[in-house]
Amino acid sequence: MSFSNKLLNWYHIHKRELPWRETTDPYYIWLSEVILQQTRVQQGLPYYERFVEAFPTVKDLALAPQEDVLKLWQGLGYYSRARNLHKAAQQVVASGEFPDNFKDLLELKGVGEYTAAAIASFAFNEAVAVVDGNVYRVLSRIYGIATPINESAGIKEFKKLANQLLDPKNAATHNQAIMELGALQCVPKNPNCNICPFQTDCVAFNDSRIDELPVKSKKTKVKNLFHHYIVLDTPDHKTVMQQRPQSGIWAGLFEFPYLESNGPILLDELLQLDGMRELMELRFRESGITTTSLPITIYNPEPIIHKLSHRKIHAYFWVLQLDYHVEEAISIQDAFQKPLPILIHRFMSSYWNSYL
Ligand code: SF4
Incomplete structure (x- = not known):
């Protein structure tokens, strides 16, 4: 046959x-x-x-x-x-x-x-x-x-x-x-x-x-990336999101403003990170948030690990619970309606679970 x-x-x-x-x-x-x-x-x-x-x-x-x-x-x-x-x-x-x-x-x-x-x-x-x-x-x-x-x-x-x-x-x-x-x-x-x-x-x-069988030649080495998302949480439960560029990973999806580091870091090091001052002063200037006026409720939970084909992302979510409003913030419900990397969605679901 x-x-x-x-x-x-x-x-x-x-x-x-x-x-x-x-x-x-x-x-x-x-x-x-x-x-x-x-x-x-x-x-x-x-x-x-x-x-x-x-x-x-x-x-x-x-x-x-x-x-x-x-x-x-x-x-x-x-x-x-x-x-x-x-x-x-x-x-x-x-x-x-x-x-x-x-x-x-x-x-x-x-x-x-x-x-x-x-x-x-x-x-x-x-x-x-x-x-x-x-x-x-x-x-x-x-x-x-x-x-x-x-x-x-x-x-x-x-x-x-x-x-x-x-x-x-x-x-x-x-x-x-x-x-x-x-x-x-x-x-x-x-x-x-x-x-x-x-x-x-x-x-x-x-x-x-x-x-x-089948045989595959050696895989490309997996690269570790450390992402630090700055999550604003205003008294009326709004947050600030930004859209990723139209190329690269998660192109066009929405996420929190973020920075990268070369490895795991502590809060002090986050504040010293390249771009942190600019992020705070340029991005949140109108709300009055700067690196020197960060609310003390900032905290750093365990990173969420997200694996892509050649990259392993260690995502830290630094939450700033604010006691004042931010002009460009959107409601949590609207944030959930945006197309989101699953990593961001997973964090939001656990942090804002009562607002789903
Ligand atoms: S084709 Fe696959 S399932 Fe069938 S005998 Fe060979 S190895 Fe086993």
Whole structure:
């Protein structure tokens, strides 16, 4: 039996019923693919449903304010995906139609080879193989390929093999099936080889190399960052927030004014930090807050640790409970409505929990 036939037989028995598998609408397929990158199905499903409800057509998404899109995305991380999704929707609307092939899909902002292959095959049955983390795992194990999957030679080799194995008549189902095999059966740890249709031919199984495959070349070193957020809490429970620049991490999201240090610091050191004086004197001059007139209720809770792909953020929230009002402050309710990095949302939820 061919690779594809074995795969399709397995898929018809084991596949999960998921809403984006019930449609060939490229917009819904695209939404699901972008949401599911770096996200598990269980976590992504409610986001998919909320996006479909809020923006039932690509035009609705294109016309929405960016803040609404980011707010709906909140908690999924990798916010550039949401910004690109929004820009690409505007591209689609401007061009008048959704691209219907792999090559044209690649022109959309944020759409790489994987997403273009997924949309082209699932929506239009184009014979182009998807290669995601699941596919790398399945193929590297069955064929015993140890070329690192995060280097260009490996990317090329796996793409070629995946396309050779693809059944061109059943491109959509074949692609869904190989990803599902990796998601449900050939999982990273303790795959269920005893009921796997590929067990007899699987090199990793027969040579006891399952834990070694796939191979990834050494990861980039994780950088530690120390963020110090200055949280104002006025008597009428208002605070000051600022928007991040439109590029870099959390672009366009809202947060408290903040400074960075090279390591953990004490209050005295915070006051000496480069930029602290300027922050107080320029930013809060109108309210009369300066480094020399800080309210004594300032305190420093334990940092919240937030891990990104190559960065580990140690976030300190320095709360200033003020006994006077600040002109530019907004209500806590309004602050919660802003698109926020999940780290900021988590702090706000615990500090202002009674105002939610
Ligand atoms: S036999 Fe085991 S390692 Fe090989 S493809 Fe099946 S589940 Fe994966």
